[in-house]
Amino acid sequence: MADDKSLTPRSEDFASWYNEVVLKAELADYSPVRGSMVIRPWGYGIWENMQQALDRMFKETGHENAYFPLLIPMSFIQKEKDHIEGFAPELAVVTEAGGKVLEEPLVIRPTSETIIYHMYAKWVQSYRDLPILMNQWANVMRWELRTRLFLRTAEFLWQEGHTAHATADEAEAETLGILQIYRTFMEDWICMPPITGLKTESEKFAGAVRSYACEALMQDNKALQAGTSHFLGQNFSKQFDLKFQSEEGREEYAYNTSWGVSTRLIGGMVMTHGDDDGLIVPPRLAPTQVVIVPITRGDDTRSAVLEKVDEVAGRLRAAGVRVKVDGRDHLSPGAKFYEWERKGVPYRLEIGPKDLEKGSVALARRVRPEGAKRKEFVPEEEAIETLPARLEAFQDELRETARARREENTVRGVGSIGELAEAFEAGAGFVYTGWNGDPAVEEQVKEATKATSRVIPSEEFRSPRVPERCVSGDGPAAMEVVWARAY
RNA sequence: CGGGGCGUGGCGCAGCUCGGUAGCGCACCUGCUUUGGGAGCAGGGGGUCGCCGGUUCGAAUCCGGCCGCCCCGACCA
Structure with a gap:
């Protein structure tokens, strides 16, 4: 590393x-x-x-x-x-x-x-x-x-x-x-x-x-x-x-x-x-959905900040959000940010002296759109009210991103074992072909591509035009099958 | 089970070629100063160098054997 x-x-x-x-x-x-x-x-x-x-x-x-x-x-x-x-x-x-x-x-x-x-x-x-x-x-x-x-x-x-x-x-x-x-x-x-x-x-x-x-x-x-x-x-x-x-x-x-x-x-x-910064946990599965990092100084604002942090945490919990307050005093805020990002906590909330003055909090999402600012300063009330919906939106976005990736890496219309091997060499994920149902073909494919048959797809996943020939070239296809290199 | 790599404070590593005081970074402990993206300074604790045997005045280092772990392939939620 x-x-x-x-x-x-x-x-x-x-x-x-x-x-x-x-x-x-x-x-x-x-x-x-x-x-x-x-x-x-x-x-x-x-x-x-x-x-x-x-x-x-x-x-x-x-x-x-x-x-x-x-x-x-x-x-x-x-x-x-x-x-x-x-x-x-x-x-x-x-x-x-x-x-x-x-x-x-x-x-x-x-x-x-x-x-x-x-x-x-x-x-x-x-x-x-x-x-x-x-x-x-x-x-x-x-x-x-x-x-x-x-x-x-x-x-x-x-x-x-x-x-x-x-x-x-x-x-x-x-x-x-x-x-x-x-x-x-x-x-x-x-x-x-x-x-x-x-x-x-x-x-x-x-x-x-x-x-x-x-x-x-x-x-x-x-x-x-x-x-x-x-x-x-x-x-x-x-x-x-x-x-x-x-x-x-x-x-x-x-x-x-x-x-x-x-x-x-x-x-x-x-x-x-996961990304190169670490884990990303979907909000519904995250043991902690929102981590609050208090930003304190060694002056009289400290206790006010901590009080506010507890208040916000309490209100979020009342709204059904799983919240953790990271009150560790021996770590700098930056160290905590990296740690919780590595662990994949969906949202981070920072509350410091400046927020007390302005009635705001800093909100950071574990992943954000290209070019978006690292954190967003929003009014405290708004943050508390919108966080449950923001978590759900994050959940939806993760799902749709994964679905899009699956589709982008799916290849259909492959007609021979040679093409199948090329598809995998080019980095394909799921590849759909016709199959005559003979296990010997699975052996051939494995030999040529290291891929195995994953499933004979359920109806909704089948190709609009089901292949007519077996990928081996040996006879008509009895069905469609999905190939992939597998764990 | 085949191929490759690695075993040295908690973690990551250097030292091994050419034998001679076990070392570095991080982490940890104490204190002070800090705190909005991986804090600083000062002081401090911790390792029979994977195991067994051999060579040697002396072995982390050389020799032999064993064990463990990770990665890559054949089998699998």
């Missing part, structure tokens, strides 16, 4: 920039255990705000929270064939406890389908017991070979929803309903508008019939799988004997769904909005 105070510019080395932002904005820090990290209060506060918003959306759609245990019998994981194949390489296993070797090893959950459907089987007898709509907030562990702060850590926090339904249609509707919730959340809270769609066979969840995903585009034009929703069919219910008696008296297996988003979303937020 340039020096101790500034960050490596994104244009120079995006990966270094990302790490520095996460560490210097105090979102997280490396822990003594390889691949795992400590989420610090600023990062955890953002996660809490994400949790709160999502939790409300889940509950509004009839879901309830529960908690299932961390340890899962090894035999459970092994029941579903694809599931074990997918997760075996990254399992952490407890083989010894209380000084004794366990009779059956216990897996630290990489995901909880198996233990949850085992329990559902116990609770469900009749179609009247369905649907079950549960969610849990939990940690999971996947022993990844290569880890990155927030994006891929050995242990991470997430929510996992698990539902059981009497019919496939109902389960499918649940899967898609959740996908929409994720999408809305990513747009309205994280200001990270994703594209949505169906995963191809080679990219779907281990054990799913169909996987849907939200894919977001980062500033380096790499895609981030930000949330997934799976239709599991009867794959797990058959292995875990999750049966019910139907209205007609027949014994039937239930249909399941599972869906999750994780602390990876914080990484997505960083890479969607």
Whole structure:
């Protein structure tokens, strides 16, 4: 990095920039255990705000929270064939406890389908017991070979929803309903508008019939799988004997769904909005939306300034704004400005002796239009009254900027693998092409471009004119698919 | 798991080639002066130089082994 105070510019080395932002904005820090990290209060506060918003959306759609245990019998994981194949390489296993070797090893959950459907089987007898709509907030562990702060850590926090339904249609509707919730959340809270769609066979969840995903585009034009929703069919219910008696008296297996988003979303937020000065947190997620920096002098105005600061903070809090007063006396105002900008606080308010005289405050926004002044002096009353709306406007602007960037970096109408490679060499983000549905083509594309299929896009994201030929040149296109280099 | 880099006060680094008093910047503590974009001065505290072994009168430095971390690739929320 340039020096101790500034960050490596994104244009120079995006990966270094990302790490520095996460560490210097105090979102997280490396822990003594390889691949795992400590989420610090600023990062955890953002996660809490994400949790709160999502939790409300889940509950509004009839879901309830529960908690299932961390340890899962090894035999459970092994029941579903694809599931074990997918997760075996990254399992952490407890083989010894209380000084004794366990009779059956216990897996630290990489995901909880198996233990949850085992329990559902116990609770469900009749179609009247369905649907079950549960969610849990939990940690999971996947022993990844290569880890990155927030994006891929050995242990991470997430929510996992698990539902059981009497019919496939109902389960499918649940899967898609959740996908929409994720999408809305990513747009309205994280200001990270994703594209949505169906995963191809080679990219779907281990054990799913169909996987849907939200894919977001980062500033380096790499895609981030930000949330997934799976239709599991009867794959797990058959292995875990999750049966019910139907209205007609027949014994039937239930249909399941599972869906999750994780602390990876914080990484997505960083890479969607951050700039060379540091993090930018969308107002709705910011633990502190407005930081007030008192400008004091060592004279008799000092106590008057501090009094005014408290008064303004109180009034803003009453208006529902999350405010922090930075009263630290050993730092100069400038040092505080840089620190809060690095942490991405949306607005800063300065109150000093000059403001007392004029009844004004200085207002500074974390990002501002090209050429705008660094701070705006506005009457105190006006600042207090307009800040809630200013925060919302900032939120909207971040979202629309991200959406515009996604569109600008999306390429359609590519007709061959050669052109696809050229597009990525030229820095494309999402590239749409026709596809004949053959996994061999995905292999060819990966070989030639390092890109993978992200989704078969949902209707609204499809090109106005759907491609007629497969990008491989081998036959007509059965569908359109979106390619990207991915995290 | 392959390739690259790095391990020296809390952080960032120099010192290692050519063995001999552990050093710099930031941070930290005390005091005074300061405070509208990273404050100044004065004083002060803190490191068995990643670990183990070897060579040597003497090792941060040379030799051997091990461990850890980060970055880049194959796999993944």
